[in-house]
Amino acid sequence: MAENNNRERGSSRRAFLRSTSALVGGAIVGANARVARSSHPGGSDEIKVALIGCGGRGSGAITQALATKGPVTLWAVADAFEDNLKGCLDSVNQQVERGRRDGEPLFKDSKVDCPPERQFVGFDAYRQAIDSGADLIILATPPGFRPIHFEAAVEAGKNIFMEKPVAVDAPGIRRVMAANEQAKQKNLMVAVGLQRRHDPRYIETMKRIHDGAIGDILFSRVYWNGGGLWVRPRQPQQTEMEYQMRNWYYFNWICGDHIVEQHIHNLDVGNWMRGDMHPSEAQGMGGRQVRTGKEYGQIFDHHFVEFTYPDGTKMYSQCRHIEGCANEVREHAHGTKGTLDIDDGSGSLVTTAEGTWRSRAAKVDNHHQEHHDMFAALRRGEIYNEGDYGAESTFTAILGRMATYSGKIVRWDEALATGEDLSPASYDFAATPPVVPDANGFYPVPVPGKTEVMKA
Numbered sequence: 001m002a003e004n005n006n007r008e009r010g011s012s013r014r015a016f017l018r019s020t021s022a023l024v025g026g027a028i029v030g031a032n033a034r035v036a037r038s039s040h041p042g043g044s045d046e047i048k049v050a051l052i053g054c055g056g057r058g059s060g061a062i063t064q065a066l067a068t069k070g071p072v073t074l075w076a077v078a079d080a081f082e083d084n085l086k087g088c089l090d091s092v093n094q095q096v097e098r099g100r101r102d103g104e105p106l107f108k109d110s111k112v113d114c115p116p117e118r119q120f121v122g123f124d125a126y127r128q129a130i131d132s133g134a135d136l137i138i139l140a141t142p143p144g145f146r147p148i149h150f151e152a153a154v155e156a157g158k159n160i161f162m163e164k165p166v167a168v169d170a171p172g173i174r175r176v177m178a179a180n181e182q183a184k185q186k187n188l189m190v191a192v193g194l195q196r197r198h199d200p201r202y203i204e205t206m207k208r209i210h211d212g213a214i215g216d217i218l219f220s221r222v223y224w225n226g227g228g229l230w231v232r233p234r235q236p237q238q239t240e241m242e243y244q245m246r247n248w249y250y251f252n253w254i255c256g257d258h259i260v261e262q263h264i265h266n267l268d269v270g271n272w273m274r275g276d277m278h279p280s281e282a283q284g285m286g287g288r289q290v291r292t293g294k295e296y297g298q299i300f301d302h303h304f305v306e307f308t309y310p311d312g313t314k315m316y317s318q319c320r321h322i323e324g325c326a327n328e329v330r331e332h333a334h335g336t337k338g339t340l341d342i343d344d345g346s347g348s349l350v351t352t353a354e355g356t357w358r359s360r361a362a363k364v365d366n367h368h369q370e371h372h373d374m375f376a377a378l379r380r381g382e383i384y385n386e387g388d389y390g391a392e393s394t395f396t397a398i399l400g401r402m403a404t405y406s407g408k409i410v411r412w413d414e415a416l417a418t419g420e421d422l423s424p425a426s427y428d429f430a431a432t433p434p435v436v437p438d439a440n441g442f443y444p445v446p447v448p449g450k451t452e453v454m455k456a
């Protein structure tokens with residue numbers, strides 16, 4: 001991902017962006033021959049899905065996948081924990097049954113055919129789910145595991161929907177980028193859960209911006225400022241590894257910090273509005289002001305980052321998890337001819353000397369829309385690949401975290417090549433995780449000016 005390539009892409013971004021999606025060839029090979037047969041009489045229309053990571057988003061994603069046009073089957077499930085797996089299966093079964101009972105047409109052809117022999121538990125469960133005979137794999141674990149699971153699914157020749165973020169560190173991003181090249185060669189679907197990319201309001205807005213509605217972008221401002229999230233209290237029988245797995249949000253090797261886990265959505269829009277150019281460097285500041293208890297592991301509660309793009313323009317980014325402050329989850333851009341304000345609730349507003357323009361497309365559930373789009377494309381035999389921007393937007397967020405943790409100016413190419421590896425030595429509930437608490441139960445928190453973010 002050389003900076004030069006990025007510059008070239010920046011200069012030709014208008015032309016590049018006239019096409020809104022990255023369609024990778026129409027040929028249908030390997031895993032996709034079966035899916036594309038759907039339009040042929042006598043061919044199987046059914047798309048079998050294996051879900052890896054059966055928590056909140058995994059349960060939501062599989063239910064949305066089941067509620068798309070055409071027969072979709074939940075075929076296999078995998079989770080590190082049996083209670084999460086069972087809870088997900090119960091909830092999905094109930095929703096499908098309710099949908100059918102209520103005559104909801106989108107549930108007409110969907111089914112849950114996931115007997116105990118296709119329910120897999122533990123750190124290696126993902127392998128069994130991938131080998132279970134499914135056509136499509138949904139990856140919805142916390143992001144620390146994504147590179148391992150994505151690699152395995154690509155290796156097995158499966159179509160993939162993977163939640164954002166796609167990694168938590170530079171080595172993980174390099175693995176995802178390499179596996180994504182393999183996925184392109186194998187003509188596998190790679191969809192990434194950055195749902196704004198499938199939202200008609202965002203799509204029409206981006207088209208306008210790429211067509212020059214506000215001129216050249218001088219700077220953008222992106223925000224995910226809100227309150228905090230859940231804590232799952234420590235249980236007496238838990239090993240340290242189990243405790244951290246249950247409380248993954250607060251440990252960087254699994255989560256990447258909230259700038260990566262959550263703010264990625266807004267950073268992705270910042271890159272998207274520039275034709276998928278990514279920043280060349282970042283500098284910023286952050287810390288933990290109120291979320292200082294031991295139950296909050298090691299992550300910060302606020303970050304402010306100034307990203308610089310290869311063309312010299314800036315993206316100012318704020319994310320905060322502190323109750324009682326001014327909240328905002330939005331994106332804005334300031335150009336040579338006007339401004340853009342995107343609001344997920346009320347839509348987009350473009351303001352120029354000539355007047356104002358508001359997005360007109362209807363508001364949709366963009367989480368559901370990305371599944372409608374993916375299954376419809378699979379059934380048409382069209383394969384698209386969202387892995388490049390998924391990886392680059394994830395790394396934009398990681399770069400921001402590296403800047404706030406270290407307090408240094410961090411450059412994309414160097415950070416991608418030599419950023420530290422956060423992964424544990426082994427994945428086992430008896431193993432020691434990469435960070436452990438001190439005698440008082442507190443975890444090491446990064447200190448700007450002291451913390452090193454490049455590998456030693």
Ligand SMILES: NC(=O)c1ccc[n+]([C@@H]2O[C@H](COP(=O)([O-])OP(=O)(O)OC[C@H]3O[C@@H](n4cnc5c(N)ncnc54)[C@H](O)[C@@H]3O)[C@@H](O)[C@H]2O)c1
Pocket residue numbers: 052053054055056057058078079080081084085122123125126140141142143145163164165193194195245261
């Ligand atoms: N696109 C969005 O708007 C959106 C919204 C919410 C979450 N997400 C993403 O979805 C992912 C999951 O988030 P969540 O809110 O569902 O978390 P969650 O804690 O509710 O669920 C995660 C599940 O993964 C399981 N798991 C953890 N490690 C595993 C492993 N190695 N193998 C198998 N299973 C494992 C956990 O036991 C848990 O059941 C995250 O990457 C998150 O960023 C995306």
